Amino acid sequence: MASLTITSLYAGILALIYIVLSVRIIQLRWRHRVGIGTNKVEELQRAVRAHGNFIEYVPLMLLMFALIEFNGVGSTWVYALGGVLTVARIAHALGLSSSAGVSLPRTIGVAGTFGVLLLQAGILIGIFVGQA
Template sequence: MSRIASNCLLGSTPPSSEPNAAAKQQELQVACRAQGNFAEYVPLALLLAGVAELNGARKQVLTSALGALFVARVMHVEMGLRRPESTGVGRPVGYFGTLGVMGFLAGYAGFLVKDYWGF
């Protein structure tokens, strides 16, 4: 929606001849960065969840972890990046929440294969 509203279908710099071009550029850059953040972290978290699932993880644990990841990513964007100056409280909460979920999934996957290593 931000691309259509700013009349910029490629890149993140709308035409400067439009009224409110600076505000539209800021909104488009925030939307691009939110999507970029999603593309950086979520595939890795899903890969970790897949590894855990292949090693016999409980469905309730995976559902809870991926639900927490969803909440963290929504908080990161809606309560963080989209706030004035992108300084909302949701930004660090979402970032550290995402890292926490990924760390948990990695540790859980390691725990599930502890017998393989002789522990």
């Protein structure tokens, strides 16, 4: 049975990032006395969006990591893609936390996330084609 130790590592690391993003929202809700929604507080809107964007991409990508690792793709690929995704998600969160506009960290985050997602898709399609 295949072990998913590398995927487990990145799931743990990314879960910690998710907790940080969640705690940031809680802090801002307390500071601005906002129970639900954002009450049009820009700083809270950006924090909610960074959190939402993270949860929109990361679960699918972790599933794809698990499928890649389970299918025996070299550990170097899984480590490299996981590292890039981790850096990309941190950069994106930092960029969006500082500005709703275009920023270098946010651009790095988007490019890194999409690059990993495209490579994951290519690897998984390649696995299928190779076995079909």
